[in-house]
Amino acid sequence: EAGVAQSPRYKIIEKRQSVAFWCNPISGHATLYWYQQILGQGPKLLIQFQNNGVVDDSQLPKDRFSAERLKGVDSTLKIQPAKLEDSAVYLCASTPGSYNSPLHFGNGTRLTVT
């Protein structure tokens, strides 16, 4: 089966600019996650979707980050305006939705904010 697809692979922007990331999960996976991974750290959950509804966005900085999953398939994560500390790899993951099943990750988008 095809894996989780993410684009772009790399993005460099200046602070205060906006940026968007795209994720296409594995076909049929109901649950989708966005994680932020700062260099040298483990991934940190930003938001979790179940189909097209938000399950948990408690860790999402909502003053600048937004995410949507229209039609319960693809998802976009947006940052506006970006700050220097947003430099990180943004990982998308999906799972069928059954309890205690592993997350399947994409290769991420590496964002550099200058």
Add this chain to the structure above:
Amino acid sequence: GESVGLHLPTLSVQEGDNSIINCAYSNSASDYFIWYKQESGKGPQFIIDIRSNMDKRQGQRVTVLLNKTVKHLSLQIAATQPGDSAVYFCAENGGDYKLSFGAGTTVTVRA
């Protein structure tokens, strides 16, 4: 707060030797644990998982041990190969479909 953590940030191992990577967790409600491998420029890749009703689970060249008494998880890699060089993360599910990750252990295999 509750967190997942690894004992050592780095591990250097001779090719052919066995590797042991340790992880401590503090959420006693966690009932599912996963080990991931992350190579440079890639996303985390699933290695093996274990549920809290088990103490041990084996895969191909890997074994995960779970000690719930002391809240400790370990990953053993047999006959470590150069391709095993990567960052290894343990992750736990505290009962809400979300995984919490530790900081990772960087494994370097010496030829």
